[in-house]
Amino acid sequence: MLPFQVLQQKPYGKAVDVWSIGVITYILLCGYPPFYDENDANLFAQIIRGEYEFDSPYWDEISDSAKDFISHLMCCDPNMRYTCEQALTHPWINGNTARTKDIHCLVAPHLKKSLAKRNWKKAFNATAAIRQLQMLRLSSISHAAAAASTSAASS
Structure with a gap:
């Protein structure tokens, strides 16, 4: 799954890697990717628009803190997206907000x-x-x- 900066053929840096970490985290927590469509053009459009959801019931047991972490990593605007440093200080990463289930x-x-x-x-x-x-x-x-x-x- 390619980050939208890559799909739009724009120059990119570490923000793309942060976005990818968000996608991987999403998959690890629910078992399916945040973007899906049988048609590649529709899939790429979803990625570019940042259209994903935390669908029930799959996300019901996942903490709001984890969802917040993912949302900040997968922010469409690379200037608004968390940096690596910000991600490492997020409460879900360095705090006790993750559920133990x-x-x-x-x-x-x-x-x-x-x-x-x-x-x-x-x-x-x-x-x-x-x-x-x-x-x-x-x-x-x-x-x-x-x-x-x-x-x-x-x-």
């Missing part, structure tokens, strides 16, 4: 499902690419045969 049983199924979708999409794209290559090969063979036929007829 084990969320593994809540996160693991969603993470597995998300990974399965990603693998399925890769397999689909690979199959489509192979099919396209086969079509190109058949097309070039038929063009070569037509050229040979035309050449033989004119001799």
Whole structure:
């Protein structure tokens, strides 16, 4: 998942890494990515607009402090986004605001499902690419045969 500065082909610095940490933290806490769409153009538009949610029931057990941390890391405006130093001083990181509840049983199924979708999409794209290559090969063979036929007829 590319940060929107990369998608917009703008120069970028450490703020992109901070955004990526926000995305990774989001995934680790709920088991699925903050942005998702089958269509890449729609996915990129979501990323650029910063459209994500803390969906219930998946985020119900996650502290408000964790959500605040992620929101500051994934702020669309890189000038308003937390710096590394600010992130390290956030109460969720250096305080006692994280809940002690084990969320593994809540996160693991969603993470597995998300990974399965990603693998399925890769397999689909690979199959489509192979099919396209086969079509190109058949097309070039038929063009070569037509050229040979035309050449033989004119001799």
